[in-house]
Amino acid sequence: MSITHPAGFTAAGVHAGLKSNGNLDLALVQNLGPTFDSASVFTANRCKANPVLWSQEVVKDGVVRAVVLNSGGANCYTGPEGFQTTHAVAEKVAEKLGIGAVDVVVCSTGLIGLANPRQNLLDGVEAAYAALSADGGADAGRAIMTTDSVPKSVVLTRGAPGQEWSIGGMAKGAGMLAPAMATMLVVITTDAVVPAPVLDQALRASTRVSFDRLDSDGCMSTNDTVTVMASGASGVTPTPAEFTEALQEACISLAKQLLADAEGADHEISITVVNAASEDEAVEVGRSVARSNLFKAAVFGNDPNWGRVLASVGTTQAAFDPADLDVAINDVWVCKQSTPAADPATVDLKPRHVTVTIDLKAGDATATVWTNDLTHAYVHENSAYSS
């Protein structure tokens, strides 16, 4: 059910003719209210796709009543013509739903530099409108898939009996994780009553510890969008802390599903930095390792190469003593005080899940960054995608 589990939402997924294989490729999600509070975060890439340019204006007033998403084309670097396509799609959704286009978020994903066929999209909106239903979440989730092997969704329920409220979410792709797709799109719904400013704070607190900590190859998408909408249909108003906790759990669940489905990956790598001077520094150090092609290729080769971990840590500005770093791989402390410790041969890297722990001995902050290994399949996938 995902995004249609919370009360007050309908959704649909249809085939608009963008994908040549006939699969679903256009999704529509409507918030029926009574509240229309929302919050969004977008890619930090300065070269943004047209749907992002449109949507970042839409969300500024904290009101979103519908999200329309298509796979099969990112509508990125397609110029004014492409922007007009995004605008036309939003207008069509608005016309069908009897709302304003300025309350319609548009998301696109697929190849960049190719125009999306406008008429297909407009016809697809008509079809999706006709198909909107309170159990359309699953179809919507499939319609946003590109090379995802499975749809990603989450449902959480909170509150005492009679006071229940819930969160639903769907996600596609993997931003930098499965970068052939070049985009991560996430829509989250809740039937709790949550004013837009609280939603915004909660969303930023949640993406900070979930999607922002996925880093497969350091490449930043042009289309990433995460939108949360609150319908208020449950009539329940959780405290900001309660809501934030639940939204974080939902986002972390979706992020881990993206990690698990990353194309071409043989390993899922969790890099945890402990005893950092600050959380930001812990993230900086974790990310430096997550972006080391050398370390990631070593993991692919089942080689617990802690020297490549230290070489990455050394590129950061975080507080630490270069001569006093400890590194564990799968809980085996192969490096103590920046010198060899336990025998690396005792580290078994065959299982899919790998943990790296780096002790900076500089404070008490901790953060975990997630990545994948660098594999032949990654190179193959990304060298063959658009040719």
Next chain:
Amino acid sequence: MSITHPAGFTAAGVHAGLKSNGNLDLALVQNLGPTFDSASVFTANRCKANPVLWSQEVVKDGVVRAVVLNSGGANCYTGPEGFQTTHAVAEKVAEKLGIGAVDVVVCSTGLIGLANPRQNLLDGVEAAYAALSADGGADAGRAIMTTDSVPKSVVLTRGAPGQEWSIGGMAKGAGMLAPAMATMLVVITTDAVVPAPVLDQALRASTRVSFDRLDSDGCMSTNDTVTVMASGASGVTPTPAEFTEALQEACISLAKQLLADAEGADHEISITVVNAASEDEAVEVGRSVARSNLFKAAVFGNDPNWGRVLASVGTTQAAFDPADLDVAINDVWVCKQSTPAADPATVDLKPRHVTVTIDLKAGDATATVWTNDLTHAYVHENSAYSS
């Protein structure tokens, strides 16, 4: 001849038993004077190898009389014991040459996290001392190779008849280029009379436009060292500008040789950023593209994927209008004003050399950054190296 082409230098390369295949693995270069001016640059990695920790102290007074280099072990992350090995090697060189250990630069390259066998190194210094000769440059160049397929060297001669002076250089590996080696080591000699402060300025001006613009995989070595020594044996004092021009040419030649020999690479990619607001911003933009695994995998697949170029440019803080960027690949302008232009199918990416030109339309500064494609061979090489 390389480093022994300039007058006033002797060199040798011997087998000290570090490489199991019996190849040369220890090199010694001596400056016979009459001047002993020098300058060096080292890796910016904070987790530096022991030879770098030693050598950066040695070079502070601008005097270096010998450089000893070994392949077969980086002596990195080997703790105080490893530092003592570096120190002992410098002392042994000093004893044999009748100079102070504080004038001996030590360089090591090979696997990190493994102790170098101290006695082999000391015995190797004895052998290298015995073999020092005015035509030992070629042996020295071979002794510093790790997975290099060919030695890299350069010789330049300058000056009017009777006033000639020359520069010689040798290089190994490729720092980030052929990262299995994890290190770029460069020794440059000249028989010109060049005071240490001029050498230092000239060296920084030269590495800035040569080695610093090589970026294969974004990974920063722990052992990179570039040392230049001036013997003054020609008796000729070039102007600082003359010397800097020649040193730049020598460094660019060596950098391009490193690029050409990068392991696992099918393509050499020159990324030139034009009309940037500053040279620093041009380099920032070029480096962002050089570090895009997505773009580099596309080049491996002979796919002129300019969308991935723009997506990388968008991650920088350089001045430009995201809606007005032009991109050429092999001189075909496939993107104008951030939209599709010439048909990418007309770009032939089969040749080894690839040029990418990015027009920022924000000023008049230009810079070129060099990289390679991301290939199956890269993944193989770096997943299999130490296991």
